[in-house]
Structure formats: structure tokens, C-alpha cells
Amino acid sequence: MGAADEIFHDVAAARAAGHPDLPVPPTYLFCLELEREGLAGIGVSLDRVLHVEQGFEYHELAHAGDRITFAPVVVSIRSHRRGRLELITTDTAVTRADGAAVADLHQVLAVRHAEGTP
Template sequence: MAVDPAIIGTELPATTLTIDAGRLRFFAKAIGATDPVYTDLDAAKAAGHRDLPAPPTFLFSIELENPDPFAFLAAAGVDLRFVLHGEQSFTYHSTAVAGDVLTATPRITDVYSKKGGALEFLVKETAVTRADGSAVADLKSIIVVRNPGAGK
């Protein structure tokens, strides 16, 4: 089933998360970040941060806090068995640190297909801001959907 391009512009539910230092340490360990700035408060402060900074790619995990973070795909008629996370990019505006209250606001910005519809692409862009509205980062995800019925 083809993804209807009418979903372009759809805003998805926002997620708000207070960043916890323990969670940042765990994430740093999980991705193999060995720089003590991500796990030791003294090292973080010596590097000029007011608290432990969020490791690279941490912001991607905010949206996963939603009870059903992939509901938008099901609503678009996408069978999750045929989904692949194709690409992720980050544009950072400031450093998020432990104690920050962040809100991730995603929206679908594009839908297109390749290979005669056998592969469909959903582009989701997410603005991450602090409680005061200041920009932290802009994230871009490209989700690839294999359409097994295409070309038959």
C-alpha cells in the first residue's frame, strides 16, 4: 500500500522529557562514549558545561518515550514489518544537559517513492526545544518502507 502524500505537514504528538543525569550516563555507556565529560560532573564542569551534557544522538531517544512512538506509521497504513530506519541527522543549536526539560515536536515533511514504488520514504523532522522555547536541535529521520506489492 502506498503512503498517501497527504500526510506531509502532519504534526505528530510532542514529547516532553526532563533529562536525568543517570540516564545520560547509561546512554553514554551504551554508545561507547568514553569521554568522562558524559559521566563525571567535575569533568563536565571543567569542560564548561553546567551539568552532564547529552551524548551525541541522545536526542533521538526523546520521541521513543511516547507510549506508541510508531503510531503515526500505522495510521499512515504502513506495515511495521517492512520498515527500515534509513537515515538520521542532527543540527545542534545548543548543548542539552542534565536537568533540562526538553520538548520534541515532530512533523512529516516529505513522502516520496523510488524503484517504481517498491521503496517509499517518509521524512520526519523534529524540533527539540527547552522549556523556555530556546532551540536545542533539529533532527531529521528518513524512514524507508518496502512495498512488497509494488511491481507485481
């Protein structure tokens, strides 16, 4: 992830900086988002996906050991190229188990389909 600051890989340094544990590098939330079942649940295979756009609004840092929840909402699905390409826009709220907002994620994915299989 390129997070070279020692607070991301040294617990003592993280705690000395006021963190309860190692902070999760901010863009790692996007990696966790992709691993969730959500895309498979709407029939999207990751091997057919190209990232078009992503954005983050952070509220608090997540830390190692936090239990976080991803609540995705499909904002739109637009078909292009006679159904061979779909643009899927999602917004996802990320919260801690105690309900504290961690981040809001936004992404647009391009999904390729074989001709005749939208």
C-alpha cells in the same frame, strides 16, 4: 553511545568543564526521537523500520535534567514497490522548556509493509 569523554558520565568533570550537569551525547537525541509516540501515531511500528538517512543541526547541548520537547513535521511520504515500501521524511525541532533551540533533526525512514497492507 561511545561517548568516552568523562564529561558524559562524571558530573564533577562535566561541571569542571562548565556544564550545569552531564551533557546529553549528541546522537542520543535521535534515540529519544524514536521513543516518542510520533511514529506510532502515524501507524508505523519500529520493527518494520529501516533508517535510510539522518542528520542533525545542533544549536546548544542538552543536559541531564533538561525538559526538552520534540516537534516533528512529516515532510513527505513516498510509496514504492506497489505500496510495500514507504519512505517517510521528517524534520523535528528540539527545544528546551524555556524555548531555547537545542537541535534540528532530519531523518528518512523506510517502512516495510506486507503485500497488500500499505
